Amino acid sequence: MTETQSRTVAFVLYPGLTPLDLVGPLQVFSVLEQTGLGFRPVVVGAHTRPVGTDTPLLLAASHTFAEVPDPYAVIVPGGDVPTLRALADEELLDYLRRVAEPAEIVGSVCTGSLLLAGAGLLDGRRAATHWAYRDVLARLGAVPVAERWVEDGRFVTAAGVSAGIDMALHLVRRLAGDEMTRLVQLGIEYDPEPPLGPIDWSGPEAAVLDGWSDRSVEAAVRDRPELAARLLA
Amino acid sequence: MTETQSRTVAFVLYPGLTPLDLVGPLQVFSVLEQTGLGFRPVVVGAHTRPVGTDTPLLLAASHTFAEVPDPYAVIVPGGDVPTLRALADEELLDYLRRVAEPAEIVGSVCTGSLLLAGAGLLDGRRAATHWAYRDVLARLGAVPVAERWVEDGRFVTAAGVSAGIDMALHLVRRLAGDEMTRLVQLGIEYDPEPPLGPIDWSGPEAAVLDGWSDRSVEAAVRDRPELAARLLA
Numbered sequence: 033m034t035e036t037q038s039r040t041v042a043f044v045l046y047p048g049l050t051p052l053d054l055v056g057p058l059q060v061f062s063v064l065e066q067t068g069l070g071f072r073p074v075v076v077g078a079h080t081r082p083v084g085t086d087t088p089l090l091l092a093a094s095h096t097f098a099e100v101p102d103p104y105a106v107i108v109p110g111g112d113v114p115t116l117r118a119l120a121d122e123e124l125l126d127y128l129r130r131v132a133e134p135a136e137i138v139g140s141v142c143t144g145s146l147l148l149a150g151a152g153l154l155d156g157r158r159a160a161t162h163w164a165y166r167d168v169l170a171r172l173g174a175v176p177v178a179e180r181w182v183e184d185g186r187f188v189t190a191a192g193v194s195a196g197i198d199m200a201l202h203l204v205r206r207l208a209g210d211e212m213t214r215l216v217q218l219g220i221e222y223d224p225e226p227p228l229g230p231i232d233w234s235g236p237e238a239a240v241l242d243g244w245s246d247r248s249v250e251a252a253v254r255d256r257p258e259l260a261a262r263l264l265a
Numbered sequence: 266m267t268e269t270q271s272r273t274v275a276f277v278l279y280p281g282l283t284p285l286d287l288v289g290p291l292q293v294f295s296v297l298e299q300t301g302l303g304f305r306p307v308v309v310g311a312h313t314r315p316v317g318t319d320t321p322l323l324l325a326a327s328h329t330f331a332e333v334p335d336p337y338a339v340i341v342p343g344g345d346v347p348t349l350r351a352l353a354d355e356e357l358l359d360y361l362r363r364v365a366e367p368a369e370i371v372g373s374v375c376t377g378s379l380l381l382a383g384a385g386l387l388d389g390r391r392a393a394t395h396w397a398y399r400d401v402l403a404r405l406g407a408v409p410v411a412e413r414w415v416e417d418g419r420f421v422t423a424a425g426v427s428a429g430i431d432m433a434l435h436l437v438r439r440l441a442g443d444e445m446t447r448l449v450q451l452g453i454e455y456d457p458e459p460p461l462g463p464i465d466w467s468g469p470e471a472a473v474l475d476g477w478s479d480r481s482v483e484a485a486v487r488d489r490p491e492l493a494a495r496l497l498a
Binding site: 091 | 325430468474
């Protein structure tokens with residue numbers, strides 16, 4: 033399959049993001065790429081120099097935004113305060129608007145959906161995000177849904193951080209079928225075994241984290257009146 | 266808490282690795298760090314310039330090996346052919362031997378256990394690895410175990426790729442208790458929902474991948490007689 037026949041899946045990198053949001057689905061699509069079906073993951077950013085994350089790891093994109101003007105799919109990872117601040121990054125939002133128009137799939141992981149919403153792409157659409165940020169997503173015009181991932185037309189959005197792995201496997205299933213999905217799942221040995229089982233949403237821990245997103249929004253809008261208008265609506 | 270009171274968890278970066286092996290547990294420990302208990306994740310490498318991975322993403326370490334001579338814990342990610350070739354990287358193996366001696370926890374994800382074994386650290390010990398590489402792990406002197414993660418003394422090793430998330434949560438549980446583990450799990454919203462359910466180990470897909478590790482070993486030992494002696498035993 034030649035380059036021109038391949039379908040490019042662009043993962044968006046920007047400073048301060050949560051690397052697992054990006055790397056989970058990227059790893060899934062990198063295994064899919066090896067099957068020779070023509071899916072080609074790339075990592076796109078404003079430049080290709082290393083940028084910081086919310087961990088000590090630094091990440092560098094493989095391509096600039098300008099080098100990937102027309103991807104088949106685009107997937108936007110999330111993060112905490114830096115992602116909220118990225119709502120004022122017009123170069124990033126412009127790229128999202130430009131590529132989302134012709135793309136077959138426009139996706140996000142975690143608070144990446146806030147950036148899609150901030151770019152005006154999720155108005156009235158059902159969308160997922162990190163559980164602590166559903167009200168913020170609503171303020172940006174989307175309709176938050178408490179699902180692991182949700183599809184609304186070309187838009188597919190995942191819940192927080194690790195949900196990007198499940199969403200990516202769902203996309204593989206849609207694009208390449210069940211057998212290929214099982215192969216990719218074997219490749220990344222995704223047979224989850226959380227030591228304490230699944231999340232107990234009725235447990236007391238969620239209350240401990242109450243106010244998390246409010247504090248992050250406050251930190252993000254400090255000295256940024258243009259963000260305050262959007263995030264404190 | 267001062268720097269000297271913190272417990273450093275060193276994640277080892279080397280060229281060509283599988284980024285999800287590293288980023289899964291790194292994200293878990295980065296959330297744990299925010300709780301203020303004094304755990305400090307770092308990413309260590311031979312240098313801090315970006316290195317390639319088995320995806321288009323490039324990663325850069327936060328510290329050099331020399332800057333982190335005495336971590337509380339060290340965790341080694343895996344990969345495919347580049348990880349096998351890293352068995353000939355004496356600078357990397359020397360670092361593992363040097364820090365493993367005093368470390369409280371010596372861990373690996375996926376084929377990272379081959380590097381611990383290659384450094385002579387797993388002789389006769391029970392260890393996990395990517396399911397396709399258990400026989401290679403045995404050739405390097407360890408006793409392969411088909412578990413999501415396994416502890417043998419100070420050594421804790423995980424199965425393939427995504428298993429590093431489960432192993433890291435297990436470590437958080439051991440180090441900080443159940444409540445903290447549930448908080449971290451909420452932070453990364455780890456409530457797995459593989460679209461086709463858990464892996465069916467009796468399914469036909471594993472057979473499709475038969476011979477995978479043999480082909481990778483062949484590719485890794487080409488022109489590397491010193492590796493052939495160890496990996497083709």
